[in-house]
Amino acid sequence: MTHPTFHDNPIVYHILTDRFCDPAREHGLTRVDGDAIGTFHGGKLAGITRKIEEDWFCALGVNAILISAPYEQIRGWVPGEGGFRHYAYHGYYALDYTLVDARLGTAQDLKNLVDAAHRRGIRVLLDIVLNHPGYPDLDTMHALDIPVLKPGWRDATPATYFDYLDKTSAGFAAWWGPDWVRGDYPGYPAGGGDDLTMLLSGLPDFRTESEACVRLPAFLANKPGSKARDLPGTTVRGYLVEWLTAWVRDFGIDGFRCDSARHVELDAWYALKEAATTALADWKRAHPAEAIDTAPFWMTGEVFGHGIERSDYFDFGFDNLINFQFPAHLARAPDLDTLYRAYAKRLAGRPDHDVLSYVSSHDTRLCDRGSLIAAGTALLLAPGGVLILYGDETARPPGPCTPADPAQATRSDMNWDRIDVDVLAHWRKLGRFRARHVALARGTHACLQKAPHVFARIDACSGDRVVVAPEVRSPVSIPVSGVFAEGERLCDAYSGRHLTVRHGRVDVESSGCVLLESAAAGEARP
Numbered sequence: 001m002t003h004p005t006f007h008d009n010p011i012v013y014h015i016l017t018d019r020f021c022d023p024a025r026e027h028g029l030t031r032v033d034g035d036a037i038g039t040f041h042g043g044k045l046a047g048i049t050r051k052i053e054e055d056w057f058c059a060l061g062v063n064a065i066l067i068s069a070p071y072e073q074i075r076g077w078v079p080g081e082g083g084f085r086h087y088a089y090h091g092y093y094a095l096d097y098t099l100v101d102a103r104l105g106t107a108q109d110l111k112n113l114v115d116a117a118h119r120r121g122i123r124v125l126l127d128i129v130l131n132h133p134g135y136p137d138l139d140t141m142h143a144l145d146i147p148v149l150k151p152g153w154r155d156a157t158p159a160t161y162f163d164y165l166d167k168t169s170a171g172f173a174a175w176w177g178p179d180w181v182r183g184d185y186p187g188y189p190a191g192g193g194d195d196l197t198m199l200l201s202g203l204p205d206f207r208t209e210s211e212a213c214v215r216l217p218a219f220l221a222n223k224p225g226s227k228a229r230d231l232p233g234t235t236v237r238g239y240l241v242e243w244l245t246a247w248v249r250d251f252g253i254d255g256f257r258c259d260s261a262r263h264v265e266l267d268a269w270y271a272l273k274e275a276a277t278t279a280l281a282d283w284k285r286a287h288p289a290e291a292i293d294t295a296p297f298w299m300t301g302e303v304f305g306h307g308i309e310r311s312d313y314f315d316f317g318f319d320n321l322i323n324f325q326f327p328a329h330l331a332r333a334p335d336l337d338t339l340y341r342a343y344a345k346r347l348a349g350r351p352d353h354d355v356l357s358y359v360s361s362h363d364t365r366l367c368d369r370g371s372l373i374a375a376g377t378a379l380l381l382a383p384g385g386v387l388i389l390y391g392d393e394t395a396r397p398p399g400p401c402t403p404a405d406p407a408q409a410t411r412s413d414m415n416w417d418r419i420d421v422d423v424l425a426h427w428r429k430l431g432r433f434r435a436r437h438v439a440l441a442r443g444t445h446a447c448l449q450k451a452p453h454v455f456a457r458i459d460a461c462s463g464d465r466v467v468v469a470p471e472v473r474s475p476v477s478i479p480v481s482g483v484f485a486e487g488e489r490l491c492d493a494y495s496g497r498h499l500t501v502r503h504g505r506v507d508v509e510s511s512g513c514v515l516l517e518s519a520a521a522g523e524a525r526p
Contacts, residue, residue: 006063006123006254007295009441010320010385011434012356013062014257017070017104018089020390020414021047029413036400037408038077038086045070045105045113052116060393061431064123066257070110071247072096073103076139079158082402090362090411091127092259093134093203096220097243098227114251118292123254125298128244130268131260132203136175136185138164144219147171179214180236181206195263208237208268237268241275248279248297252287255298258318262303266316273299273317300356300385304363308346308384310353319354320385326357327367330378336470337447337455343383344445349460354441356387362410369395372423377470377513380430383457384441393427395420426512433493433515439464448479454514456483464521469514477505478514489519 020043022029029042048067051057057065069091078093080086091101100107114124136146138153138161148171153164172185182189182197183204191199199205213233220228231239247253256276258269277297284291300320301313307325314321333339347353359367359375367375372395379386390396391414399412434440443457443464452472458465467480481504484490490499492508493515499506508514 005293005295005438007298007319008351009434009438010064010298010300010354010356011062011388011431012064012066012125012300012385013057013060013388013390014066014358014362015048015068015390016043016090016362016411017045017048017068018043019411021051021416023047023050037084037402038080038089040087040089040103041413043104043413045100045109049109049113049116052113052120052122055120057117057122058120059428059432060388061428061433061435062122062388063435064125064254065117066125066127066387067113068127069094069129070100070104070126071243072099072101074134074137074140075143076137078135078137079161080402080405080408082404083158084402084405084408085158088134092129093137094129094132095134095140096223096226096228097240098246099225110251114253115290118252118290121292123292123298124252125255125257125300126247126253127257127259129259130206130208130240130244130272131263132200132205133176133181135203136165136172141165141175144175144223146174146219148175174218176204176217176219179207179210179212180217196265198263200260200263205263206236206240208240209265210236214239237271241268241272244272245275245279248276249283252280252283252290254280254292255300257322258299258301260304261301261313261318261321262306266312269299269301269313269318270316273297308343308355310346310350314352321355322387323355323357323384324361326379326382327359330359335453336378336381337450337453339378340381340383340455341445341447344443344457347383348442348444350442354385356385357382358387358389360389360392360410362389363407364410365406366396366398366410367392369397372420373426374471376423376427376430380427380434381440381468381470383443383445386434388427388431390414393424393431394418395423429494429515430513433466433517436521437464437466437517438462439466448483452476454478456480458483465518467514467516469508471512472508472514473511475507475509476514477507478516479505480516481505484516484518490516491519491521492516 022042023046072095073088074093074095077085077087117124148166148169150164156164178188181204182191216230280297298319301318306321359379396415398409401409439457439459443459446456448454454469456467484501488501494513495510
């Protein structure tokens with residue numbers, strides 16, 4: 001049996017590297033200091049590699065791992081909403097796009113991660129930011145010798161932080177500079193009032209729309225160890241595209257999750273996609289033994305609030321967009337069949353339109369920890385692609401936060417020593433079943449029975465077909481007529497039992513899901 005390709009059936013596992021695994025510790029992570037909310041907690045790239053080698057992701061059916069941006073982040077912290085020290089553990093405060101952040105590991109660690117994933121047919125995606133660099137924090141300004149600090153800055157607290165940063169100083173010219181970013185600094189252009197020119201969360205905004213050629217910022221030109229070089233005749237956009245696609249060309253990165261996508265011009269995303277596609281093709285030609293296949297580079301976008309609809313983003317480089325509306329759609333739908341029918345109608349047989357649905361997000365909230373069995377069922381049987389946030393399969397509990405920034409609770413440490421084995425077993429069965437069946441992602445949807453709910457998905461292109469009962473509580477007779485032939489041998493992937501179609505039905509003694517596939521498909525399990 002030929003398994004569906006990633007592009008047809010993306011099953012993406014989203015990791016905040018710093019919060020996932022430290023291979024030097026059996027359980028838990030090591031926080032930089034006592035502030036559990038916004039500090040680095042000690043997760044490493046090598047920790048992800050260890051879990052790849054232990055087949056954690058294969059057991060879940062995952063075909064892509066999305067990791068937080070590995071490039072170097074600002075050195076220190078800024079005041080978080082509610083008074084905590086907010087470090088760049090999440091990868092959204094870039095400092096130097098050309099280096100691996102030493103707090104996460106080394107370039108060799110990243111290579112080892114990608115190689116280990118590729119050997120198992122798993123793609124590696126990076127979470128990247130084209131819209132903004134990081135804030136000018138106190139520690140970074142000191143390390144780069146940018147003269148904007150006031151005496152005593154080392155004594156700053158979240159409450160007194162801005163007392164030590166001289167935002168009237170001409171010294172900011174030695175930082176990114178007004179040709180590169182908008183910002184609330186002397187001599188810099190101010191942020192605008194629209195999505196493309198605003199200062200998102202007060203962050204400096206890259207001038208990616210500018211057609212002016214720029215020189216390398218002074219701090220990068222003088223920064224020890226940086227691989228950034230002056231690129232004559234290059235715009236801000238050109239530098240960023242060059243820096244980001246170098247990760248593809250050097251390591252064989254398979255795709256990007258593009259953060260803050262609505263805040264960058266569509267033309268810039270298209271330029272990034274074209275350059276990254278070329279870079280990945282070059283890497284695959286140079287590393288034929290390490291490449292999974294010849295598939296092109298893949299991009300999904302974080303267009304906050306976007307739903308299942310097709311929009312202009314798909315015409316400017318995006319293969320996929322994150323579906324922010326799935327939790328609300330799931331809550332409002334009268335039943336799963338109504339939701340699935342609506343999604344399949346939009347997505348079935350449409351290679352130019354796909355989404356990643358999720359039940360938990362690192363930017364908003366975690367799914368109710370007591371409902372993860374039902375949530376896993378709803379997500380992993382949904383049409384389109386799926387995005388699994390780390391720990392949804394283990395019932396990872398929320399972490400500490402402040403009332404002003406509740407999203408920080410979604411970024412707790414992976415609960416390796418407190419795994420909910422029932423939740424994990426459920427997600428694994430559904431994930432592996434999904435990985436074998438492009439029909440779940442791309443097929444037409446048909447309700448075969450309302451109570452208990454039974455549906456079929458059939459992909460006309462590949463001929464793949466499944467019949468699913470999302471929830472049964474006792475022995476049940478499942479209709480399969482029109483999907484599977486009379487006398488055909490089937491397998492229930494949830495229970496592992498083999499069945500035979502008689503009179504257009506199969507009798508199942510199961511409690512939980514029923515996941516019916518041909519016996520041949522079941523025997524070819526990944």
